[in-house]
Amino acid sequence: MDRSILQKCIHCGMCLPSCPTYQETKIERNSPRGRISLMKAIAEHAMELTPEFAHELYFCLGCLACQSACPVGVDYKTLFEASRQDIEKSKVLNNLFRLTARTLLIKFLFLSPTRLRTFGKLLRLFQKTGLVKWINGFPFLPQKLREMALALPPIAPRFSFELISSHEIPSGNKSLYKVGLLTGCVQDLVFPNINRDTADVLLYNGCEVFCPPRQGCCGSLHAHNGEMETAQQLAKALISAFPVERLDGIITNSAGCGSHLKHFAELFPKGSEWRKKAEKWDQKVYDIHEWLVKIGYSIPKPTSLTIHSIRVTYHDACHLCHGQKIKNEPRKILKSLPNVEFVELKDADNCCGSAGIYNILQPTMAKKLLLKKIERIKETTASVVCTANPGCLLFIQKGLREQALNHQLVHPISLLAHYYRLTNQDSLEVPQSKA
Ligand code: SF4
Ligand code: SF4
Incomplete structure (x- = not known):
């Protein structure tokens, strides 16, 4: 300390x-x-x-x-x-269940992208066939484990490496910047479409995109749960996966990851080789909203397809507004969309209760915070709710679903990608960052 x-x-x-x-x-x-x-x-x-x-x-x-x-x-x-x-x-909290769950989750599953994706594919199979619900019928499994299995979000059919090539070039070969794109772990399994949208938005704005197919977890889960050595190991693997020297920026679209990714240097001893490498890395990490505003992103033009106005509100993910001090950029992007009526959410920067795995570990408090957030959302009368963190997307979606509310929940960058696409396509449907 x-x-x-x-x-x-x-x-x-x-x-x-x-x-x-x-x-x-x-x-x-x-x-x-x-x-x-x-x-x-x-x-x-x-x-x-x-x-x-x-x-x-x-x-x-x-x-x-x-x-x-x-x-x-x-x-x-x-x-x-x-x-x-x-x-x-x-070890004051150690018991057999906690130790097993932590070892399996933090030290085994989230340590290797191959293991995580294999687990994701298996889980999807279980979810699609309905087998996951059978877990409830196994009384010998701890109740907490059964609850966790049932609460897991639907896994996407294809992951980011199947949607994004390792190197993509803007059309017309007009490359103004070279950027790395981070695909995350939960984001990769549950919301790979947000990663595809991010790549499209970057390409649209003249960024050549490097997206290594074998990217692991950034280690934020580990750092927040007291596993600093594992966090260090994951930081080394991620730095090694990218051609850092050649890049102008390394882009993340997940608030929770960004807040950790910008501070890799703190994981290594002062003066060490890895500290120097991590310092270079830290200087190049940008949240996607921050990056777009910095480079002067292209504002989508109104078309005959954007004549209908939509009311949009925005929830600040804690690790974007408090962790990275990024509040204005997502709002600026949303307000710039044609015929979008932006309405502020009261207490927008109050936590929704998701907080990584907090909602599983502390369900009572998490639920109280979620209910407050949903009430605030209802007050706005917005039909579209934006937020830039996979955990918040999942948890708010759960809250909306429980009250049978049919708001569209979407990452701001997916909404921007939608408006770019409208200039070429004839779809009016607002996308949904749906798990
Ligand atoms: S605001 Fe809170 S953390 Fe900061 S000095 Fe006051 S009591 Fe301490
Ligand atoms: S729950 Fe309270 S003490 Fe903990 S990080 Fe949030 S504001 Fe700080």
Whole structure:
């Protein structure tokens, strides 16, 4: 634990109103200030690292709203990740089920793109044949495992490497930039269409796209769950997969990944070879909205097909607005679409409850936050809801479905791709980033 970060906190409490867990419980321990005080007590050996502390840190969403609200710039992300790493090292939460699930998920499945895709294909087979529902009939399996299996999102029939070539060139060979495209892990399995849309948007804007077919997880899941060594291993593999030196930018369309991908250098010791490589990498990583605004993206022209206006709203994914401070760019893009009436969502930057695997581990709190988000969406009367993170897309979709609401849920870049395509095609249908 970095004491200099802990000491920066002046206990002013300015972060409390922004913290979703504190907003719900009004308990100091469930607030950023309370959590920082506990971390400090442990760092100063005034308190042991107990299971209660560990549970508190897993009750925190890691949404980083507190970091945005803090007037003195406390780096909560570093404290949060270091705390979870200490918790895992201390083994205070270990039990057989947790250990098995973590080893299988974090250290086996999400470590290799081949394993993950093979698992994805098998899971799709189970889902398509309805076999996945049979799992509920196996009482010898832990209930948590059965719930998790049933809650898994539908897997796409084809993954990103089957939709995007390893090297694509803009039409007319008018290449202005060379960019790498990150396809992610969950995004690749569940929303590969968003990756295809991103590649199309980049090509439309004069970017030559390099998309290595064998890309793994970026390791953000591992870093947020205290597995820093595995996160380091995955960062090395991803850096090695791209021709970093030759690229002007490395583009991600997933908020949660972007927030981690821009800080690979912090995973390696100062002065090491990998630190230098990671520093070069970090300088080139851009969120897709950020990149498009930076290069001056082409604004879709109105056509006879865009005469009908649509009302669109936008939910800020935590790791885009708080983690990367990107709020204006997605709004700018959405507002620039012809005949789009953009309407602000109240509390747009409040977490929807998805937060990686938080919605599985803490379903009660996650559900409370999701219900609030859905209420806010209803207030807008928008028919299209945009957000730029696979976890938020899945979780908000679940919330909408549970209330039989028929909003279109779509990644902003898929909507932009749709408007570009309208200039050549005759489809009026708004796309759906549907799992
Ligand atoms: S990361 Fe989010 S949930 Fe955790 S303390 Fe900060 S604001 Fe609260
Ligand atoms: S984290 Fe920042 S805002 Fe929160 S109590 Fe500490 S200094 Fe104040």
